[in-house]
Amino acid sequence: MTISSSLNAGVSGLTANATRLATISDNIANSSTYGYRRAETEFNAMVMSNGGRSYTAGGVTSSNIRLIDQKGSLVTTDNATDLAVRGRGMLPVVSASQFAATNEPELLLTSTGSFRLDENGYLANESGYYLMGWPANLDGSIPSYPRDTTDGLEPVQFSLSLTADPTTSVQMSLNLPATQTVEGSSGDPYNLSVEYFDNLGVSQSMALTFTPTVPAAGGGQSNEWTMTITDSAQGGALIGEYVIEFDGTRANGGQILNVTTVTGGAYDSVTGIAIVDVLGGPIEFDIGAVGEKSGLSQLSDRFAPISIAKDGSQVGNMVSVEVDANGYVSAMYDTGVSQVLYQVPLADLPNPNGMIPMDNQTFKPSPESGAYFLWNAGDGPTGDIKSYAREESTTDVAHELTSMIQTQRAYSSNAKVIQTVDEMLQETTNIKR
Template identity: 30%
Template sequence: MGFSQGLSGLNASSQALDVVGNNIANSQTVGFKSGSVAFADVFAGSQVGMGVQVAGVNQNFSDGVLGAGSSALDMGIQGNGFFRMVTEAGRVFYSRNGQFQTDENGYVVNNQGMRLTGYMATGTPPAIQQGAPVGEIQIPTGQMPARASDAGSISGNLDSGNDVVSVTPFDPADGDSYTYSTQVNAYDSLGNEHAINVYYVKTADNQWTAYSVDSTSPGTQGSVNLTFDTSGKLTTNPADLPVSGAAYQGGAALNFNLDLSNLSQQASENTMDSPSTTGYPPGLMNGYTVGDNGQIIASYSNGESQLLGQVVLSNFTNPGGLQSAGNNCWTETPESGQPVIGIADTGNLGSLRGNMLEASNVDLSKEMVNMIVYQRNYQSNSQTIKTQSELLQTLVNLG
């Protein structure tokens, strides 16, 4: 019996040293979770005991320290959750390793070619639609299409001290027929830029008329009468200035309103804050970033940014029940329970940090101590076998 006890101790210590060695070997593996051996005694009807056995190897899913990543698609998780990935064959894996890049087809993949999953943005402008299916995240490589201007606004001040314009009718070519002018840029359906000139004509005290002229593709002039009270506050509601013009270089004619409701009239110079319109020209992708909520946002040469998709996380009732699959991945088992899928920082899911990576949670100093302890344990068990051997030899000599 002593031999079996010693052998079981040697075997258990050897397996424990294997776990320690694996932990130390993966101390620099991104997202690695350290393991620890659980021992159990063996009696099998004997009150003395038959030795020891390895009951299992438990994984420590505590967080590793976040450090700076080296790729725009690097991500790190803090708290509960795993990245959800699928192979081309459709098999699902889970990982804490956030080292991702794109493949030749634009899919976001890990180093083993597994595709990261999440929600893809759809619509104009792109957004994550409620109830969208979880699928493989693919980053488009084409240019961002142009968007026609469909709204705009101007804010500023009109000088109440200006003289009433006496030259009529209004003529944009005659500077004496208007008081002040400013320019707004807009874009048609093909991204052609249009210069919209806005002219202000003082017709009486506290009375103005605003005109719009598309100088790029002249068409119908739009106008709106503006009335201010004695405090300089605009009372016209709505103060919408129509903008229209002819079609230009294949693009559709502009047709939208400029909101002038933020204009005021005070005894100070004519000034207009930066006017704005919706719309933009086409643009080529400059790059992309991952936000702390898992949103992948692309930036383009036209100065615009666009949501491409959002990474999802998965969590389990019992993460310790996951089956290690190598390559720093796990697979679902009946013991782990069904995955709960959602966006970072919702429910019991942890947070996600873009351009960060989670380091291994291996504590090297602790592992070195464990290695010494298991080594001593191995030596002690070998000494048990040696002692049993000496006892048998003594019995043989008595015979």
């Protein structure tokens, strides 16, 4: 009967508008919630089979969607580890309670967070979620990790105690005077000290002595030097001796031609590295490869140390944490040294709106969202990471209030339909009397 279908349509209208009001109230309640993604209710008509002169009302159904792909505006803060994603992509996080219970991170995603060090050194936000990243090697480089699983991802954690970073490699660029290998020169050695840090963070030094080979009368020019290395931690013990011959030709003049190892680790002519053993362990000493212009050279008449680069640092207290646009997480120490410890990737999905909304503005990948892929921030389709920033809610309060008024009127109208149907049914009942 068509009058009954009118009643059903009115009831479905009440239900649908009540659902819309629920999403509107949720949006307004979270208008100041950082990282909130507004929800939206859509109406869809139900059509019944109609024939002849009568019409049967089908009513309306509602469906809800969380617009996760919408972005809120960024606001500036004064905390270096307040993070927001500028562009596409989301930050990987894990619930602290879930990680403590299982020790296996269950990937959740968020677009922003105010992260600070907790009592255990984890970078956590106020809702109890740890920021996750890939741990770096000792030299600050990031190993190759899988991009479609959480393998390798772990909560970002810092040591709250004193830390020491021993020196494992030294790279030297230095010029030796060619005039000192000529017949009749003085043959005086040149000395250089290279600082390094041992396993306990104590400053030690390697003493380098470069002695030219002076040819006998009639010998012309030797283009040869003997380099010796001693270790202060071993009381000045000899840890390396190398005879270095330089090229004297027009095409490659001044470049290393050959290196003969007398004592110490063998010299690699391809990499230019000789491994010497100080008291705390081996150190890769890079003096330059054969035929390369970097490293040691022999030109002109000047002894010129150009640069000495080494890793490692002395013992220091961590004073701050920084996250750059590409997701590299660095610890800053009171010694003035900074060290990259993690890289935070950005996750991208084919259908972000298909993710499952969770508490505290986090989202869980699902079959509807498609498989995630972890990008380096700023690569591929992803944007970069903005520190000192938070992302605001995507709620537009003025728009929501307008929708609320429309919903209220629609609800009242559907209630009026039900009231009218009830009166008509009452009139039908009164016919029998």
